Amino acid sequence: MLVVLSGLPGVGKTTLARELARSLGAPHVRVDAFEAALGVRDGDGDATGYRLAHAVAGDALRSGRHAVLDAVNPVRAARDGWRTLADEVGVPLLEVDVVCSDPALHERRVRERTADLPGQVVPTWEDVTGRPAWRRDPDEPAAVVVDTATTTVARAVGDLRARVHARPEQVAVPASLLAAGHRFGGWAARGEPEVVLRTERLLLRRWREADLEPFAAMNADPEVMEHFSSGPLDRAASDRLARYADACFEVHGFGLAAVERVGDGAFLGFCGLGRHRRRPESVEVGWRLARRAWGHGYATEAGRAWLEAAPRFGLERVACFVAATNGRSLAVAQRLGLVVQEEDVWAGQPVVVLSTPS
Ligand SMILES: CC(C)(COP(=O)(O)OP(=O)(O)OC[C@H]1O[C@@H](n2cnc3c(N)ncnc32)[C@H](O)[C@@H]1OP(=O)(O)O)[C@@H](O)C(=O)NCCC(=O)NCCS
Structure with missing residues (x-):
């Protein structure tokens, strides 16, 4: 910290x-x-x-x-x-x-x-x-x-x-898991399944080295990154985020899963559960898809699977933090039945705080 x-x-x-x-x-x-x-x-x-x-x-x-x-x-x-x-x-x-x-x-x-x-x-x-x-x-x-x-x-x-x-969860993803040598797929040695959740059209799975390239292309896209204060990410930052997303599973049991389309195996982005630095006490559901994967209902489908699975991870409530200007993401949250709890301002940017209904 x-x-x-x-x-x-x-x-x-x-x-x-x-x-x-x-x-x-x-x-x-x-x-x-x-x-x-x-x-x-x-x-x-x-x-x-x-x-x-x-x-x-x-x-x-x-x-x-x-x-x-x-x-x-x-x-x-x-x-x-x-x-x-x-x-x-x-x-x-x-x-x-x-x-x-x-x-x-x-x-x-x-x-x-x-x-x-x-x-x-x-x-x-x-x-x-x-x-x-x-x-x-x-x-x-x-x-x-x-x-x-x-x-x-x-x-x-x-x-x-x-x-x-x-806030132990804030530091719970040890630096060793985030280092450049992080082995995607560390689960295999323990016989854990690569696929965490399955939906009609999607596999929500742990990450692979092969995801890094399409993930970097997605994170470099200004349209995808429009609502993030970081702006588009370079390759190193994108790889770091993938390691973090995968390492979350090692630490929390849940994480930000890679989203793969059933049928053609295309990598579409991520969707999963994580802890936000600004609100580490709550677990949030998040999504980010490549531009070509928007407009098909994939984010809503993946987000719903995570919300349904949340009780299995001991989570009674799941939050969602969305930039107030991010209409597409707010629409996903609303389709999932998340309820607006408050409005806040983070680093000068208005943010809507939603959560599963209590
Ligand atoms: C936020 C984001 C994931 C939303 O993606 P999305 O594709 O708009 O959301 P959904 O998966 O719910 O898809 C809904 C759209 O698919 C359409 N659709 C097409 N086929 C569908 C189907 N079979 N089932 C459901 N919806 C379908 C819906 O009509 C809707 O279209 P509309 O936006 O024109 O109304 C995407 O915009 C994104 O990755 N943005 C950048 C990253 C980001 O901002 N992340 C959120 C940070 S909080």
Whole structure:
């Protein structure tokens, strides 16, 4: 998981980040440290420190570790940058805003602060109060707020640790299963069937190496990817997604199945159950088909099979998250009888949250 602690200088981010990182055995990635080494200051408009922090945090996350990021993140672009990093690496993100609601305490901390890094220039109270107020845009995802004026470091670390560990399913697909060497078809050795579900016209099955090429072509199609913030995927990202889709079965027993047409064996895309990074507590049904496979009822047919099978996997309820602009996907959800529960905004994009009726 990528844990991002944001907030003004002097609110207590670094103390908290250090302790949290220590307790998670994760690297503490501090933008101040890069900026001090580079001789730049937050607010100079030089993003080099942030870029270096991205590289270091990304490297830790790709090796399967948590990372604790500590930065002012004063502008939307900086905060979006961490969201993009988490998306790219395929790890969950925990956004934490660190505040100090007592201005006198905040001022004292800033005034008493001394440099703890070579080359660091600590901001003055005038620097802190002279900058624009730190605030999220209303359409940004909500963050966990830690008020260092009203809680102790130990309590805040305990709470954040609980949030990291209360979501074991988020980290349940181990990096080893997602690595480039992932063997599609690992099930065969255990005698498990390749085909997970069967419908009149489709096989919903585990993935094969041979799926990677048509899958990459589909993910490179701007029309297919129109409603995804990532846009079209390159080959490496597409292969990673296929490994993730297949690895889900190893971990959860369900996953995003490759969809094969009975008769000609054509690979059409995927449909299955998974956990969404933003709502890891619920299991969602999802679908993505190659453009030529739209308009035949395949997504609805495959989605229905998964919803019917859900109780076998111990799932009482299945969610579905759809971009509000994605009319075709909303139509599939409605055909399946999913009910709108709420509307939300993710990374600036309106999203409709649906689920099976309770
Ligand atoms: C979302 C997506 C899977 C929907 O595909 P779809 O083909 O429109 O959906 P369905 O499988 O339910 O097919 C329904 C269409 O097939 C038609 N159809 C033709 N033969 C049919 C049959 N035998 N049975 C049922 N429907 C049939 C229906 O009339 C309907 O047509 P319409 O869209 O013109 O009304 C597809 O648009 C897609 O892959 N999009 C890109 C990825 C994406 O956005 N994923 C969702 C993220 S939340």
